[in-house]
Amino acid sequence: MKKVYLALLFTFFLLFTASAQQKQTFAIKDGNFLLDGKPFQIHSGEMHYSRIPQPYWRHRLQMMKAMGLNAVATYVFWNYHEVSPGVWDFKTGNKNLAEYIKIAQEEGLFVILRPGPYVCAEWEFGGYPWFLQNVPNMVIRGNNAAYLAATKAYFSELYNQVKDLQITKGGPIIMVQGENEFGSYVAQRKDIALADHKKYSAAVFQQLKDIGFEVPFFTSDGSWLFEGGALPGALPTANGESDIKKLKEVVNKFNNGEGPYMVAEFYPGWLDHWAEPFPTQTPEETVRQTQKYLDNQVSFNYYMVHGGTNFGFTSGANYDKEHDIQPDMTSYDYDAPISEAGWATPKYNALREILKTDKTPNVPARTPVITIPNITLTTAVDLADLKSKITPVIEDNPLTFEQLNQGDGYVWYSKKFTQPISGKLELKGLRDYAIVYVNGKKVAELNRYYKKYDCEIEVPFNATLDIVVENMGRINYGSQINDNNKGIVSPVIINGETITGDWKMYQLPMAVAPDLMSYKNTAKPNRPTLYQGSFNLTKTGDTFLDMRDWGKGIVFINGINIGRYWSVGPQQTLYLPGCWLKKGKNTIVIFEQKNETIQKVIKTILTPILEDLKPEKGQ
Template sequence: MQRLPGACWPWACCWRGPGAQAEQKHTFEIRDGQFRYDGQPTQIHAGEMHYARVPQQYWRHRLRMLKAMGLNTVATYVFWNYHHPAPGVWDFKTGSHNLAEFLKTAQEEGLFVILRPGPYACAEWEFGGYPWWLQQNKNLVIRANNQPFLDSCRGYLRRLAGQVKGYQVSQGGPIIMTQVENEFGSYVSQRPDIPLAEHRQYNAAIKQSLVDAGFEGPFFTSDGAMLFEGGALPGVLPTANGEGNVDNLKKAVNQYHGNQGPYMVAEFYPGWLDHWGEPFTRISPEQTTKQAETYLKNGVNFNMYMAHGGTNFGFTAGANYNEEHEIQPDITSYDYNAPISEAGWATPKYTALREVLTRYVKYPVPAVPAPLPVRALPPIALSKAVDLFDLKKDIKPVTNDAPLSFEALGQGHGYVLYSKRFTQPTQGKLQVKGLRDYATVYVNGKRVGELNRQQTQYGLDVQIPFNGTLELLVENMGRINYGADIVHNTKGIISPVIINGFEITGDWSMYKLPFEQVPDLAKYTAKNKVGKPTLYTAAFTVTQPADVFLDMRGWGKGIVFVNGHHLGRYWKVGPQQTLYLPGCWLNKGQNEVVILEQQNDVLHTELKTADKPILEDLQ
């Protein structure tokens, strides 16, 4: 068995993990170019897993999967907007929001924790973790040395510290390191319009806010190796994301950390992210294990991003953008081609990595947990369909001379129906260049086409009769989570609606459809028409709850709720064609499903399920 550089084997052989004696206080520090736990040299072999992307009931199983792969640490982002969904509203207690319980569980499973609190996270998460409503303050500048923004960040970090500072290693907890900001050097490189001194003042202010809130460190930053100039901080360990060349890693770290280690890759990518309408990305087990062995041979500490990805439930998926500034919305699955699949299965990549890690590490590697049960259900007969437009009678519209953005309407996510009645017949080219992000367009209730920011499809021909109505059902497909455009993240219709070059103003009615909860359809008349946005519902019986995948092939575009749980978006363009339904969200006996189908090109009578995901069917 090969020796890890710098390891103290007598200690390593008897080490039982940070949860072995939870009542004892410990130390974790950077000294003499090494990580040291209770004074002993320690190698960090971490795997990223986000508690917000996994049902709380499955946390322990997934953590055991990480440990059985040969890892000794779990890393997680904290998403500010997950815990602070609205001004004055905080949630650190319900379900998967219970961060303290996650930390406790990780410690019980003998894992260290690396905490990545942001305030910026990226992570293909909506708005990179920022609360959408920050944008309502016109004096606030996102991710900048701006007092209103820094004040907001401080408030968040104080709240977070109140939940987690007792779980730091000095208090006998599992948290050994805390990250400052995230990939800030990358952002600096994309914002040359801001003086470097301003960027550095902001980054230093975030670090000071962490200290003031009660975070003890050690602290680290996380950037590409060639981007340390913009992201590194004095006295803070720089780590290099995605750096496979050990010489380059050491060269970069030495330059900004006193010519010594420890050397760490805070994001080692065994998989990659995926967008709607683009091929699913795969990285081979051979490529991943070769890189892992390079790190292990050279004593490089690492964090696999992701070891287990999970799911972008609800409206939590973010978006990127390409060189043409076309949006690239992230798919609902965050499988990430990670070693542990979306449903918690051990993949061939997992098995290969476990074999390599077991050969190098000196702590015991437990057996792989049994997979959770999974089974397909009989086809679910849909019992009722309701025209979405019928919900308008119970919604008081907001009226304005011109369309308003989601933010101006006080809405973060979901849909808004923009409606305008015409007193004169109008025809020609409809243009909505400020569409954010997708819309189906109706004239007198009949669908006449769709607009799509992803494909820069901002116009179509319309013919509106006398006393006719133009309506646009607009969906927020996820706020941008990475890059300079993160500061331009309002949703809905954010510029004038134009027909034949004329701005359409006067008496726009806007119906808010946030779908924060599943709608009650009992009071609405059954109605279903091709081309109309439709809500389908059904009750179904489960004899033995187990994980299942909803097969959305044949459907168009929409969202799904099961027993009130928002499973996320589906879209026929792929590559994802199934939605993961955790068995812990099913009841033994009666269950309910509600589907919002926006396109409704065909009338649906049943919902099929599967026992395997379909993530690579690009239409």
């Protein structure tokens, strides 16, 4: 009995000691970040849980730790968790935010939480749920009751997931961001008074405080945008600021004349759009700037240290006057130190050399990479066959995705003509990409990126006009964020005449992989087509689907949408994580929108192709 008592006492002592060792404090005081009362320099990297398969979270966090970092920053994506109005998911697969934070702590990393509600991040709608646009009187990112009620509900759900993971409760969360890059929005929306902007940002910030967050807060803006973005009670940090003197001057101006000083977004690479060159930055440039921060006691967060992938329909789009929309690629590689597939790059190795200490762990091994023998596609089905089993919505005028209560994917608009008509077809409100057919024959491709909104058309007697429209991602940055409906959002005009009456709309959200088992092979060139095949594996590993022979579409592997492809590049491969493959039988489904030739196989390769730009013909 005495031995049992002593064993229990010893166990209690170990648990008490471990608890005491884990309990830490973090504060912003006297111009410093203070960890357990001592000055602390944050060496952080941005990495988003939603862009990495859950089974790979630990490996990627270990990669960060081995690079010499002490913290990970992540946005929280509101629309990733509120899957439909009032329905929340913080537990399934990649959505398990709390688990991600716990793994970070287990790997010795602090966590910087960036909850938005707006996140930008080249993410669909900047993180907002698409259905907010259907709420009466809702003004996104504005000081109005409907919007603030929605943000409060979101913050409350989020807080319930992470409240016990703050450093004050023994967790790894050391800071929380108030709003995000709001100074940029203020500069873009000069039609709104600064005082009204400030009322909004103050209200959202107050919500974060009221629900219970008790760790220090910060804001994140370009150094010239603090006037619009800084918040009283939050440390201002400067995105992308390389000039140490300027950084300190602007922080001092908005933070009572003192630091600490931090660049919350230090860019070692840059974001990527379809149909545009892949931007890169040399390791030497990134190392040189990092050393400046180290030498001047400036904390920093690499955005991104590891970008990952915009799986499914999660990629957003930028807006500019030249293109109207700049859709973001599936790959979010970002030319980051850790590649899309989790590999150490030359940039990673160079940064590790100046960041590591004698306690920095070794770099973990790569996930195995495999090639798969050519996958035979045994089924090829015209999309019209699936459409024929869908009950259409019929209205006098085309409806938007939002009016159809659909967020992502495609809508097939169809109109039967009893009289012939010819002339210019105008779709000024196309959002975002369409292929036009008359009596089943392809007539034109219309494309918001290239500002191609019209074409010549001839519709004979008793003919059908079909317009298959794709949502390529809602705008995530800029003043156009409040103009984010998808589909056909304006009248359809032919030869100056508005076409009304009995428009049929077939919804194709592609939320799950279509089951083609009961369909016959009906595919024809220049018709939207669904392909299906299967392949067997004796071992699994990461690989890259080679999409160079394909046009435009999406790919499902074992029911998982791994993202969009588009022949314009510069991305010509799709990253296929090995953790989503299995020994034995695997299935692949491809929706090919253009289908210029009938495809028989799909290939894989060992390395990604992210810099092969091939503009559309005629553009």
